[in-house]
Amino acid sequence: MASRRPTSPDDEVVLELRRIDQGRLAVMAYSSLDALVECCGGQQPWVATTPAELDDWVRRSEADGFLWDAEIPEEHQHGPFGDDVISRKDDEDA
Template sequence: MVYGDAHVMRDHANEAPAVLGAAPLDDEDQPPAQVFLPAERITNRNQPVTLELRRLADGTTAMLAFTTLEALVSGCGDTQPWIAVEGGSIPDLQRRCGADQVVWDAAVPADQRHGEGAR
């Protein structure tokens, strides 16, 4: 699977708040075996996957990651496209997409969710 290196960053008119209601995993914590990531909807099997990143108010870029599908739906809404990846791939994906940090199980403001007003 291709993770969309070339087109992973989008310009967001609305910045997410500096704290999305979640904390990074502690150094001792390991991600679960399977992790769910918000992504752009793909319409063609040959289309690369583009992860959705969020620019935080402090200027850093966050890659959102969710420990369960239920957490993703709760944090992003039920119309959010997503991909499932191995938890161990998160550091590589973070590096490849250029995110400054990974934010786990975040609550995205309702006006920034897919199909709920802002997009």
């Protein structure tokens, strides 16, 4: 699952949520690490879980559901430094 990058080893896992239709929130779940990297890029922080635990993660994160193997547009993917999302389009304009 896509997550936020922890700032220390003691940090709790914080899942990365995306807005879907009608303002609902969804957990980003992936069928494999390869699928996550293909859909979100190599800088995406992640946490491993089992399909049986997915509903519990959704409930605990207060999301409305989950998206399975959803692709994140490249301009919205994480960059190499911290959790900042870099805009490759902005880089091209510079």
